[in-house]
Amino acid sequence: MTRTLYSLCGEDIARPFSPHCWKVVMALHHKGLDFEERRLAFTAIPSAENGVSKTVPILRDGSEVVADSFRIAAYLDEAYPEAPTLFGGEGGVAMARFVEAYSNTVLHPAIARIALLDIHALLGPEDKAYFRESREKRFGKTMEDVVARREEEIAAFPARFEPVRHLVKQQPYLGGENPLFADYIIFGALQWLRVCAGSIFMAKDDPVTLWFERCLDLYNGMARETA
Incomplete structure (x- = not known):
């Protein structure tokens, strides 16, 4: 198939x-x-x-x-129930919904305030025009105004991960000993930032950074190939 x-x-x-x-x-x-x-x-x-x-x-x-x-x-x-589970049951689905809500409402807006112009720079001419129009309509201001306090946002960024940091100090992944879809939700946000801005703006020894590195190593490190 x-x-x-x-x-x-x-x-x-x-x-x-x-x-x-x-x-x-x-x-x-x-x-x-x-x-x-x-x-x-x-x-x-x-x-x-x-x-x-x-x-x-x-x-x-x-x-x-x-x-x-x-x-x-x-x-x-x-x-594909015979393959490794992404949720670990009904409770895992509910947990992942919460993680998605946290990522979408806390992490994604912060990343946009850091990387909006970086994303724009990656696009072709037609997409640049679409992206600027749609994002400026969404934010109600110019993209330049959205990222005007970028350095302050970068400084505040690690603190937005405190719930994740607290958990991955105690276990390798949000899912426990092995990752679940909840991990991939947060990973997706940081990979977005990494690819577009070239950094996740956290210390190398931060537990969140170490967790992210573990995720980058998954599946023969295939995610590292995109940079």
Whole structure:
């Protein structure tokens, strides 16, 4: 069976950067499933799978087409129960929902305030115009104004991970001895920052950095190849 994951890139297709797509890339490796990744520019997404979604990731698995990273993860656990679980049961799904909410409301806005212009720089001309218009509408200000206090945001960034830091001091992963989808949610956010801005802006000995390095080492270090 051929699986296709539609993900996001800029002008350089070797640098996929979407945090949501990285969650699914990690999830597919976690499940041990082969797949082909088709990396699309922002403005090419409507052409994927007859416009099933305005955003990526989109997964085609045989006759099934699933959009949204969390829905894809839930689908993978249901469709491939014999492969390693992404959630570890119903409680793990609830935990991952909480982690997703934390990431989307605390981490993603902070990363945007750090890396918005870095993301813009990765895009082709048509995508640059789309990205500026859509993000300035979303934030209600120019991109330059969004990142005006970038250095202050970088200084405050490590503190936003205190719940994660507290946990990974005690165990290797959010999921315990092994990663679960909750790990990939936070990993996706930091990989987004790493690819776009070149750093995660935390000390090398920070427990969060050490956890992130463990995640980068997963699956033969495939995530390290994108930089």
